[in-house]
Amino acid sequence: MSTSATAIGVSPKRGVWGGGNEPLKASYGKLMMWFFLLSDIFTFAALLITYISIRVSFPVYAGPVESFVGSNEYWPVPELVFDAIPFIHGVHIPLAFVGLMTFILIMSSVTMVLAVEAGHRNDKNDVVKWLLWTLLGGITFLSCQAWEWSHFIHGTDGGSVITYVNNLGRVVTEAVYGANLSVNEYGPAAFAQLFFFITGFHGFHVTLGVFLLFLCFYQAAVGVYEKRGHYEMVEKIGLYWHFVDLVWVFVFTLFYLI
Amino acid sequence: MAMQENKSALEVEPRDEAKIKKIWKTAGILLLLTLVEFVFAFTLPRGILLYAIFIALTIWKAKYIMMEFMHLGDEAKPLFYSIIVPLIFLVWLVIALMREGSDIFLLRW
Numbered sequence: 019m020s021t022s023a024t025a026i027g028v029s030p031k032r033g034v035w036g037g038g039n040e041p042l043k044a045s046y047g048k049l050m051m052w053f054f055l056l057s058d059i060f061t062f063a064a065l066l067i068t069y070i071s072i073r074v075s076f077p078v079y080a081g082p083v084e085s086f087v088g089s090n091e092y093w094p095v096p097e098l099v100f101d102a103i104p105f106i107h108g109v110h111i112p113l114a115f116v117g118l119m120t121f122i123l124i125m126s127s128v129t130m131v132l133a134v135e136a137g138h139r140n141d142k143n144d145v146v147k148w149l150l151w152t153l154l155g156g157i158t159f160l161s162c163q164a165w166e167w168s169h170f171i172h173g174t175d176g177g178s179v180i181t182y183v184n185n186l187g188r189v190v191t192e193a194v195y196g197a198n199l200s201v202n203e204y205g206p207a208a209f210a211q212l213f214f215f216i217t218g219f220h221g222f223h224v225t226l227g228v229f230l231l232f233l234c235f236y237q238a239a240v241g242v243y244e245k246r247g248h249y250e251m252v253e254k255i256g257l258y259w260h261f262v263d264l265v266w267v268f269v270f271t272l273f274y275l276i
Numbered sequence: 277m278a279m280q281e282n283k284s285a286l287e288v289e290p291r292d293e294a295k296i297k298k299i300w301k302t303a304g305i306l307l308l309l310t311l312v313e314f315v316f317a318f319t320l321p322r323g324i325l326l327y328a329i330f331i332a333l334t335i336w337k338a339k340y341i342m343m344e345f346m347h348l349g350d351e352a353k354p355l356f357y358s359i360i361v362p363l364i365f366l367v368w369l370v371i372a373l374m375r376e377g378s379d380i381f382l383l384r385w
Contacts, residue, residue, distance in 0.1 A: 042355040049355070056359055063366050071373035075380035078322075097317065113317065120310055128303040131345050135296065139289040244286050260345045264338055270310075271334040275317050276327050 051254045055261045058223075062265050065219065066272055069212050076206055088178035088194075094205040096274050102169050116274045119162045120266065126155025127263040134256040137249030142238060145252060149235040152259065156228040163221050170213065172196045178203040213273065220269055223262050230255045302344040309337050 042049060076093040079086060086098045097112035104115070129151040136144030173196025181191040182201045194203045202210035234255045243249045313333055320326045343349040348356055 042358075043352040044355055052351075052355065052359055056362060059363070060366075063369065067366070067369050067373050070370070071377035074374055074377035075384065077381070077385060095322070113314065117310075117314060121307065124303065124306050124310070127341070127345055128299060131299050132296065135292075135299065139291065140286040141288045141291075144291075247286065257346055260341055263345075264341045267334055267337050267341065271313070271330050275313055275330050 045250060047250065047254050048257070051257050055257065058261065062219070062268070065212075065216050066268055069216060069272055072208050072212065076208075088180070088203045088205060090180055090182060090201075090206045092205070094209065096276070099204045100166075100274055102174075104165055108175060113274055115162070115166065116270065119159055119166070120270050122155050122159050122162065123263050123266050126152045126159065127260055129155060130256045130259045134249075134253050137243070137252040140244070140249065142241070142244055145238045145243075145249060146235065149231060149238060149252070153228065153231045153235055156224060156231060156259075160221065160224055160228065163217065163224075167214075167217075170197055170210075173203050182207070216269060217273070220262070220265055223265070227255075227259050227262050230258065298344070302340055306337055306340055309333050 044052070073093055077091070079089075079092045079095050079098075083095070083098065086095065088094060088099075100116055101110045101112040102115065103111055103118075129148045133145050133148035133152060136148060173194075177193045177195040179191060180194045180201060180203065181189065182194075184190045185200065194201050196203060197210040197213075199211055199214065200207055204210065234251055237243060238249070238252065243251060313330060316326060316329060320329075348359060
């Protein structure tokens, strides 16, 4: 980055072996954030590719959209599962709510870049303002996800008749409402398991991000970074936050579109 | 030692409007690509072609996020490649696990 304020060279006490040099022209913290993100990319990729793998091992529902019923014999069509939005009960509005969630997360990523840009200019007021917007976006996204999970777990009014092995080890055929880790009304058990695990792991990352953002917002507001002489922490937390957005782009495509 | 002078008085630089405009432009592209995905989800028939379009658009979006928002393109080339090149392993993982999944499908049904 061609800016006047970076962490590099701020502390002349740190020698070449203490992080005082510039490997790859990036500061120690930024470099380590990138390598952490690379390892996190592999974690998420493994989870998402597992989703693809399990998904192709099941037949896909091929009938007409109107007559879709959930069954553990075939993989459901996402737009028929994720079709609810808050405060409007029992109406089929496919994918609108996740669309909103995606919009919120992308916008919070945009406000994060603006905060980083303001940090390069040492503009404390702008940094604080944009970090606050980002924080708001993150919290809104998490709230949306909480509703999404709650709806997924409680299910629809109708439910589905599913034949499965219950926890007493008997094969039963009964109406199932909502979802848990052993049976769900939408599709095979693996469908809900993967949904919980992958969106849950992503939500965990968002939660961590919100904590980091709050910390960053607080420190920027009380002038810690001003005293330090650079706003690099905003940049590092920004990298993490964009990564969370990046993962959501893939989760969105694989879970809700395909 | 130029940094030490910087330390005492942090000067607020004026906004670079061109830079900010570029950020909003990238945001517009990301939202547009998402909108296109939505339109396709409801208009095109489900199948390999649609899925391929979705994956391509997703990777395109990922490129914008990494290059424009995370500024990976502005980093030193060795850093750029040390992040991008290891991702080649994922190509293998996708191929291997999709093979595996479709073989399980054939065995089961």
